[in-house]
Amino acid sequence: MTARASRGRRPGAPDTRAEVLAAARTSFGELGFRGTTIRSVAAAAGVDPALVHHYFGTKDDLFVAALEIPVDPREVMAPVVAAGPDGAGERLLRAFLGVWDDPDVQPGLLALARSLLGDDSGPMVRDAFIPVVVGPVLAQLVADRPEVRIPLVASQIIGLVVTRYVIALPAMAHAPAEDLVARMGPVLQHYLTGDLA
Amino acid sequence: MTARASRGRRPGAPDTRAEVLAAARTSFGELGFRGTTIRSVAAAAGVDPALVHHYFGTKDDLFVAALEIPVDPREVMAPVVAAGPDGAGERLLRAFLGVWDDPDVQPGLLALARSLLGDDSGPMVRDAFIPVVVGPVLAQLVADRPEVRIPLVASQIIGLVVTRYVIALPAMAHAPAEDLVARMGPVLQHYLTGDLA
DNA sequence: GACGTTTTTCATCATGTGTTGAATTGTGCG
């Protein structure tokens, strides 16, 4: 306790730990969890594989560290839901794209998405992610029959994520966010509050 | 040529080869290419791993064998495009769901989709699958600006595939096909021929 | 019954992986 000041070596001038984490993020985002190897991450960071284990423990630990995202979904969505259902489709999309297009956040989100889609984590996203995280937020925007409308909204948003970020279809990946808001916003609005046959 | 009739042993009464192929299909569909192991496929078929190699060669060969699908996309889509743009959204969706809901075809398609999404085959679907296979078909249904409309259609259909088959959100997975046609058909129609802001 | 062919298995190799623990280097503090 008594001013147990640090002795010994200080963190290296180039923050190696951060470089390893960044390499892990992009690798997880591009190749998924199984496709990413500790050795390849270490190589990308110009470092020995054992160092990766030294900083982050097991591979799973490294994965959750790579997923750490400086964004609170509820905080982002608060203004969207606060403004009521009118025009919610476009605001929802704008907020969503704002987060995903942020270069600081995108690698982590991509890693999350890639693994949720690829590595047999169907149950994860089906039983936890959608119902617990995004479900309650969308529920406040929906006109009625949320059990029907929310999956429809999810389907269009997931399609957007896959085509724009995961697969990166040129027309989707390079389109300005506002173009997508204009084209897909009405569809989301329809799913949220429109007539549902 | 001269009635070189088969001598030796005949194919086993329970068609082992077919069982191995079926096991491979479901495994590739549930766990993707990387997640599937030759040993697990052999175990699921109650068979020695070497037998898998004996029938289908390498793991890649097994994969393409598992993808063999008794469906010609152009044949399925022909009536859809033949009837013209009116109501094409609903017809497109109906034909699509008809194929995917066929239990004979679904495992192979799932394996294909899972791997296209998961195993870093972005370039594959981006540069080959969409432009070559589905692009030309959709191009015949589109009002104008195909480079904008086709990706939008793709995004909604991919969202449907992911939520209904890959992730299997209950509301999407258990919905009767006609319900989905009624709810999402108009959206596809809008992407195909509607006003695009 | 004996041969030939196919099916099926056994034993094995080479490789890549996650992980670990000891050893080495480097830097600041007394």
Next chain:
DNA sequence: CGCACAATTCAACACATGATGAAAAACGTC
């Protein structure tokens, strides 16, 4: 300087996987 501690690397283990080639088992044909 020399000590303490952190950063970093080396060497190696245990394990799973894809793949191979030879042997054994099953079955129809002559």
